[in-house]
Amino acid sequence: MNTIGKILTLTTFGESHGPAMGGVLDGMPAGVEIDLEELQRFVARRRAGQTVGASTRDEKDRVEVLSGIWQGRTLGTPIGFIVRNTDARSNDYDEIARCYRPNHADFTWEAKYGIRDPRGGGRASARETVARVVAGGMAIQLLEKLGVTIQSRIVQVGPHRDVPVEEMERVIAEAASQGDTLGGIISCTVHGVPAGMGEPLFGKLQAQLAAAMMSIPSVHGFEYGDGFDMAAKRGSEVMDTFEKRDDGSIGTVTNHSGGIQGGISNGEDITMRIAFKPVPTMMRSVPTIDRDGNPVTLQPRGRHDACVLPRALPIVEAMAALVILDNCLIKKTNVL
């Protein structure tokens, strides 16, 4: 169940402190140019250390493509890739093996599998997202050739909305200095998706996007178009009236619907917002219990972000790209 997608499928693997993270991107059309340097730059956006409050662990994250691309083009075969885990200090994590960190997956993982890799959170670590970014980065390159672009930005950090970057960094630094962490909201817009993408029943485009976003670690909410605000409005207030445009195309005057109607894209920008909880690992002592139920106080160790949102931007874009491209491919099978 480490696979997402229908025609374009991504299967990922890897534990945080194992030899490597990796994935298999299957179903990419053949003959598509992939710029591996551009891909590496995209993956680098997810790396640690870009902003105040981010983890100082230097992950490097060099992508090693093992198959599926030859002479710069996709072969139609599965694209296998790995990213080595180079800078893991596993001895930082001995205590965690017998304790349950609050708001982490330690307890639930053990309830499910009866065993867990405690080193850096194992597969429950957000480090797994590197494989999503690699695959999504390839999807983005293909989508751009099709005229589809994806942009995301941080619209809220903690309680602060629409603050400039320096102010955001200051806010995060302040929380970090107190050993605390922050959540926030990312908005994402997909531009250029033609009308007609999405599966109208269980595979509504918003359902697929929601699943993709909610599968990102720390995400607690998803909305598209006017989202939760729409619940408070009247039908007459959110009606996206159709118009015929000068170029002969049909569009809507407003976009409360967020580019999706009846689960299918309508050609307008697809807009969504994703809510992240504050990082659960804090740089302060935390009371919890061990496997036997005895009280334990966890001391802060390791290197952790005080706010994941700056690093989450390419992850959000990658997941959006995988969903949109998959639906573009599915669309080809709808008519002869």
Next chain:
Amino acid sequence: MNTIGKILTLTTFGESHGPAMGGVLDGMPAGVEIDLEELQRFVARRRAGQTVGASTRDEKDRVEVLSGIWQGRTLGTPIGFIVRNTDARSNDYDEIARCYRPNHADFTWEAKYGIRDPRGGGRASARETVARVVAGGMAIQLLEKLGVTIQSRIVQVGPHRDVPVEEMERVIAEAASQGDTLGGIISCTVHGVPAGMGEPLFGKLQAQLAAAMMSIPSVHGFEYGDGFDMAAKRGSEVMDTFEKRDDGSIGTVTNHSGGIQGGISNGEDITMRIAFKPVPTMMRSVPTIDRDGNPVTLQPRGRHDACVLPRALPIVEAMAALVILDNCLIKKTNVL
């Protein structure tokens, strides 16, 4: 792509004014007692006419089980069922065949398939949800035997939060009297799910629940636990501290996480909220365009709800049940 689920799968079919809606529920364990009268009562909760503002179309919705249940017990074989469409007045919908109703699926459906059944919205009609409720009702019966219960309630109608039922009916009636419609928010709680359910990567329990809920017509937002509010809080404010309980079990003192950590249930109540947009079909004249881009004014006709939330409660519960039961079955394969 009219199928949802991994082990427990539901495939549905049916257009609003075709002969019947129906579905196939596959993967139900064998030997489970299903009370068809109780099921019929559950399905009736979705029927029209229960509250002011609801459609007066009398759907009856008698469930006809065609396979998979014998002598009151599941056989392990697929449970095929249909619900006849009895009271369709297709002549109400002639004009719609060449116009695009705002916030409906007319335009996008045509962009996708090049053809659509205009009678009552065809498959884009919310009438398709009857098949979800039939299947979900069976899942609920099995979950109850396992000690899992699901409850949903309306927590917001239009801008009004936590109003009693009579007040809610009055608010909806008022909007209806103005030819307008209302959205709202439903909260849903699943009680009794053991720790360990959910697939930690792309199939996180919240991702599956989000996809299931976002696939319900009119839903624009999903959150679990503290949801979007969590984005504004600090890590220290939302920490669900572990405790050992008197019965020896391990739980959390608070439940900001909504019963899910790392994508896997932790044994606490699973809590979520689902935002619905206001009904797009209003009882007033609406300006739009036809297929050729010419301006058209649609006159109100047919019978439509001014607010879908009262009818949506069993739909939300049905979708929750299908996801939870599927994950209970998947869980059985995680260890030998």
Next chain:
Amino acid sequence: MNTIGKILTLTTFGESHGPAMGGVLDGMPAGVEIDLEELQRFVARRRAGQTVGASTRDEKDRVEVLSGIWQGRTLGTPIGFIVRNTDARSNDYDEIARCYRPNHADFTWEAKYGIRDPRGGGRASARETVARVVAGGMAIQLLEKLGVTIQSRIVQVGPHRDVPVEEMERVIAEAASQGDTLGGIISCTVHGVPAGMGEPLFGKLQAQLAAAMMSIPSVHGFEYGDGFDMAAKRGSEVMDTFEKRDDGSIGTVTNHSGGIQGGISNGEDITMRIAFKPVPTMMRSVPTIDRDGNPVTLQPRGRHDACVLPRALPIVEAMAALVILDNCLIKKTNVL
């Protein structure tokens, strides 16, 4: 697990003596004309009573399409259909409920599910194939528009190869008169499949065809091209040399490969052979044991074919059509 296919999926349901057999054919392209009378004629080919030795049970098998087709064309939505079970005499099957018939699924079904519907074999009855034929019949109609035709014929009945029809009927009648049954071999040829269909690794066209054919009740063997005979030959004997044809196309001079190379169609006829075991239900007394292991002698009852091959022809064609059409749709996603 009652579903087959990737883009074009068929999900079936139904027990032999339940209210109806049925299915959902999802993924059919939109806008395709379906001739329901022609479909009914195709389904009738599977009916009882066509040849000597066939069951005299009159199944009628009227197809009731419930969705997905409107005004004679597919909508792109799932095509739900049922075929009522009309002529079931369930009292014939009382004894079977506690005995295990040799070479039947009674014992294994009980081992798997702990429960079984003994009436007419329940879902293990070959009656389930009617749903395959309905769905496959639609696929055949679409394939024919694409220039693809499928033909099957009986090439062996019992030990007799390539006998004319009257001789075949005589052979079957002779076995039937002795209370015995016969197996045989069906060959199937698909003409007109363009080069390039099939998924080269686990989804090789021959693998998909084999799975589809081996899922037909009583089938014990599958081969394509020269099949098992190829094992005895040298590489130099079975080489399908390429040639450029007068119309500029590329083909092969011989077709030992059966139209598939590397799991992908090469444009030549796809040829395969399917081996059926003799019918397990014989019109003679049969020794077996009951659930407790006590010896029992089953007396012949009910109405059963002495040889299924005449009725199996449209089933084989239906399964071939479903696989081929699915791969034609998948092919559309291989390149931009």
Next chain:
Amino acid sequence: MNTIGKILTLTTFGESHGPAMGGVLDGMPAGVEIDLEELQRFVARRRAGQTVGASTRDEKDRVEVLSGIWQGRTLGTPIGFIVRNTDARSNDYDEIARCYRPNHADFTWEAKYGIRDPRGGGRASARETVARVVAGGMAIQLLEKLGVTIQSRIVQVGPHRDVPVEEMERVIAEAASQGDTLGGIISCTVHGVPAGMGEPLFGKLQAQLAAAMMSIPSVHGFEYGDGFDMAAKRGSEVMDTFEKRDDGSIGTVTNHSGGIQGGISNGEDITMRIAFKPVPTMMRSVPTIDRDGNPVTLQPRGRHDACVLPRALPIVEAMAALVILDNCLIKKTNVL
């Protein structure tokens, strides 16, 4: 579409002369001991050079496990692994890039994808099977703990049946000395599968096994139990009579059914036979055409087996193991 399995899924990747072959085995239960040295020995059985006529290319094939196993036990997470391609001489394959080798996938691959990696056959090379053997080898280790064992042997080489090994090697060497190649038949027996495994409709155990075996390069036929021979027999001749055994269990006196009835295992040995075509690459000059249809004569080059059967044994066992183990896991979801 490079994935096989339902709960236990294997996704593979890799081109013959790319950096590495690899795969992701997902769904292995947690806590299972895996002996990596034993695994390496199993993989070595597939290596070149074991018998006369086998390729002299020294593949080494060291398995590098990247995830999913920690301290010798499975974690329940996906097991990612790679096997480096070390000894590739890509310059041997320049000519093939513009020619179509008979009975190879060159032509069909190009028809499908419009592009192909000609180096060593790219992904169409039988080198891909190394990933199957790695994954299957792990499945075998788990099955053995469950009492299930798998054995395969060569029962026919070219026209020669049941010859001892030295004689077989002589026969292969003789064909090789003439620049020719041989096919053959492998029989495979799975012992110890409990009754009740397999999905009775499209996922019949024989259908899954057939698909798995037919997906192995060069396989042209599959049969189980008495297979094609069953077609020639009467029902009375192949009846597997039930008996109660001394240990109280129920079994069959004979096993014409090959351990499967109604698509579900019955507890007897599962027996099957798999037919391989002769290797298409011969050590002699071969006439063919190039991409433009011009006649070309291909000269022998590279290193190729004259008969793949000795190397195919672990591949057959690996595929059988993946199918059987997957069905053992699915079985757990059939009853509560």
